[in-house]
Amino acid sequence: MTRTAATCPPGAGPPDADAYTLGPLLAGPPCCTPETLIRVDKLSLSYAGTPAFENVSLDIYRGCITALIGPSGCGKTSFLSSLNRLTDLIPGCRVEGRIAIDGEDIHDPQTDVMALRRRVGMIFQKPNPFPLSIRRNLEMPLKEHGIRNRAELDERVRQALTDVGLWEEVKERLDAPALVLSGGQQQRLCIARALALRPAVLLMDEPCSALDPLASAVVEDLIASLKGRYTVVIVTHNLAQARRIANYAGFFWVKDRGGALIEFDHCRRIFEAPRHELTAAYVGGIRG
DSSP states (O other), X not given: OOOBOSOOOTTOOOOOTTSOBSSSSOBOOSOBOOOEEEEEEEEEEEETTEEEEEEEEEEEXXXXXXXXXXXXXXSHHHHHHHTTTGGGGSTTEEEEEEEEETTEETTSTTOOHHHHHHHEEEEOSSOOOOSSBHHHHHHHHHHHTTOOOHHHHHHHHXXXXXXXXXHHHHXXXXXXXXXXXXXXXXXXXXXXXXXXXOOSEEEEESTTTTSOHHHHHHHHHHHHHTBTTBEEEEEOSOHHHHHHHOSEEXXXXXETTEEEEEEXXXXXXXXXXXXXXXXXXXXXXXXX
């Protein structure tokens, strides 16, 4: 398999022709052998018998950003939600196939679903802060997961807000209502809320789509900064955004009865040398 921009060991050589690139202005560092964190094998999902997507298989690599692109209605969000079993909450939802994280089947009867969702966090399309103070937005999930020591709570709140670039903006008003923040700040707060739990994976469902261009740019820069520290899977309809931030891209399309994964590859190849004619038509603006 061609190498990718996972974390490289000290002394790695210069990038070669196979190093990933996000375009002529943004090139990745020296590349290393990819390490699979999430393996999806022949996954299908349906709602009350109606397929959302069928027979999806792919690997998601540790420390990389994977973008899921494609038109509305092809199963991208359903696929994203299946990775931490949020689909369990939907009546009539049926999942077939296998999802393994670090080799462990998430559908094993012994799986602690609460621990799974702590490890695999979700950021939704529209910012959804709790109607509480900024501080309590971060403290509540921490306390739900058994963290009650005041010093640790304070440190996790500070670190999470620092990681998303909010600490300097809100440190003097942590007890103010979170709902008074701007839309972009609210979305960064929601990302901080997920980061406070120290997940391995962040799932993001169009996290910039409800924001204005300036706020969207700030959140996009934040997502890019998470590369290497977290594994990120993002659904986006913004092809330019996918190209800017992603190491890998998966293209979904409606095929036969439901959605299907048409092509999965390095982001550069998806946009510059796609193998499937549907992919070429979509990224070229001819279809979709």
